[in-house]
């Protein structure tokens with residue numbers, strides 16, 4: 001599987017099933033500002049509440065074959081193997097589909113994720129062991145402190161200045177210099193560096 005990070009804002013997502021597994025996926029999809037429709041005979045109370053708050057649309061019935069036509073991304077998470085398999089069979093080859101109980105029938109896997117602002121660390125075992133993914137995620141949570149969030153903002157700001165203001169030939173060295181670990185914890189060093197960078201822009 002080819003790992004990519006996809007922008008789901010404003011995209012139509014259809015989730016089949018309304019149990020705890022569907023809800024876990026929905027919670028993360030909502031953070032991505034996807035437009036979510038849940039089609040499920042019944043649904044856990046969290047999904048019902050999200051529907052009442054107009055944060056998603058829950059249609060309370062069995063899935064039908066044309067429910068998925070307009071979806072950019074589909075999650076098949078009913079508790080029935082044959083229903084999930086039928087959904088995978090119906091979608092067209094340009095749609096993204098995750099099948100919660102039969103990975104091989106879908107074309108993407110949902111990883112375990114650690115977020116530190118712009119830093120996104122995602123772990124997958126290619127379906128071999130979700131439990132190991134969770135364990136590795138916890139190790140990464142320990143290794144990558146919350147400091148990374150503001151550090152990434154600093155890196156982003158500096159890189160934007162470098163890309164916009166510094167001639168191409170000088171960029172690579174500056175971009176490499178930026179990843180010096182000294183900037184991770186020392187906010188004053190970040191401030192100093194940014195000032196130097198802004199000065200450089202006028203002399204180059």
Ligand SMILES: C[C@@]1(CC(=O)O)C2=NC(=C\c3[nH]c(c(CCC(=O)O)c3CC(=O)O)Cc3[nH]c(c(CC(=O)O)c3CCC(=O)O)/C=C3\N/C(=C\2)[C@@H](CCC(=O)O)[C@]3(C)CC(=O)O)/[C@H]1CCC(=O)O
Nearest residue numbers: 100101103109110111112113124125126127129130131133
């Ligand atoms: C990471 C995470 C993302 C998420 O779902 O948000 C995720 N599973 C999580 C939790 C979890 N899943 C399971 C348990 C029980 C313990 C265990 O069995 O180990 C727990 C633990 C718990 O619930 O605490 C059981 C399980 N999972 C799958 C099957 C079906 C099968 O294997 O065929 C079964 C057996 C069902 C049964 O018994 O019938 C399938 C998949 N689960 C995946 C992802 C994909 C592979 C990821 C990878 O490549 O590693 C994949 C292939 C499909 C997919 O969903 O894309 C999320 C952790 C979020 C976090 O906390 O970070």
Ligand SMILES: NC(=O)c1ccc[n+]([C@@H]2O[C@H](COP(=O)([O-])OP(=O)(O)OC[C@H]3O[C@@H](n4cnc5c(N)ncnc54)[C@H](O)[C@@H]3O)[C@@H](O)[C@H]2O)c1
Nearest residue numbers: 017018019020021022040041042062063077078079100101
């Ligand atoms: N991928 C994962 O991370 C993972 C983890 C654990 C379990 N699973 C698998 O995911 C599936 C769902 O787990 P769960 O605990 O949420 O199950 P669940 O039984 O709690 O919920 C199933 C949902 O599917 C709905 N449903 C059933 N048939 C339907 C149909 N024809 N049309 C529409 N909705 C229908 C039910 O109303 C219910 O809301 C199971 O097959 C389980 O083995 C996947």
